[in-house]
Amino acid sequence: ATGSAGAPDSAGVVYGTFHVTNVSAGSCTVGGAGAVTALAQGAADASKIHVVQHTAGDPATGLPAPAPEAPALVLAPGAAYEVKFAWVPSETCPTGGSGGSDGGTGSGGAETGGPSPDPSPSQGASATDGTTTGTDTGATTQLVTKDGGTDAGSVVVSHTPDGGAPTATATVPDACAGTVYRTEVLPAP
Numbered sequence: 001a002t003g004s005a006g007a008p009d010s011a012g013v014v015y016g017t018f019h020v021t022n023v024s025a026g027s028c029t030v031g032g033a034g035a036v037t038a039l040a041q042g043a044a045d046a047s048k049i050h051v052v053q054h055t056a057g058d059p060a061t062g063l064p065a066p067a068p069e070a071p072a073l074v075l076a077p078g079a080a081y082e083v084k085f086a087w088v089p090s091e092t093c094p095t096g097g098s099g100g101s102d103g104g105t106g107s108g109g110a111e112t113g114g115p116s117p118d119p120s121p122s123q124g125a126s127a128t129d130g131t132t133t134g135t136d137t138g139a140t141t142q143l144v145t146k147d148g149g150t151d152a153g154s155v156v157v158s159h160t161p162d163g164g165a166p167t168a169t170a171t172v173p174d175a176c177a178g179t180v181y182r183t184e185v186l187p188a189p
Contacts, residue, residue: 003159003170005087014087015062016170018159019188022075030073033083034161036182043093043153048177053184060086060181073185080188083159085170086181093153093176155180 005016018036022028040046054063063086073081153176160167 001159001161001166001168003157003168005157005170005172008174009062012089013060013062014172014175015060016085016087016157016172018083018085018168018170019080020082020159020161020165020168021080021188022077025077027074027076030075030081030162030185032162033182033184034159036083036085036180037158037160038180039156039158040176041154041156044155044176045153048090049155049180050178051180051182054086054181058181059088059179062086063181063183064186067184073187082186082188084183084186085157087155087157087172087175087178088181089175089178091177093174 001018001020003016003018005014008014036051038049038051040049052058054060054066056066063084075081153174155172155175155178156169157172157180158167158169
């Protein structure tokens with residue numbers, strides 16, 4: 001599974017795609033779109049980040065029109081499906097001078113479920129609640145000043161297929177508050 005995010009359009013909307021391939025020797029049925037989550041990093045505010053289903057008339061006009069009721073998709077070996085998303089910002093990142101944190105941007109935890117590296121000391125680190133599952137009950141915002149300008153923030157959008165196969169991620173840079181609109185499963189071109 002792979003994830004990608006493009007450059008922002010003139011309105012600041014970023015479109016991305018998760019591409020999931022059937023790597024097994026047999027056909028498989030995709031029964032659902034899996035889970036799409038968003039993880040706030042840096043100055044991004046988890047309480048201002050939401051993930052919703054794409055619907056007709058929403059601000060994610062570059063996503064394909066939603067299908068009324070998508071049937072289950074059967075993937076032959078080597079075939080793939082996609083879940084597309086759009087990041088629509090609701091406000092810009094805060095400007096510098098926000099409190100003088102010297103702790104860095106943090107990773108927010110292990111998004112991919114892989115093994116954690118051995119702990120190592122870090123400069124100026126302090127204990128913070130840096131984990132969230134993309135819900136709006138997230139962690140305290142970490143503000144990191146970028147030379148007195150806009151604070152650096154990003155949102156990591158993740159997709160985990162229904163079967164729990166590997167999670168794919170795509171990072172939206174310079175993102176602090178907004179909504180991720182996601183599609184259902186789409187046959188890959």
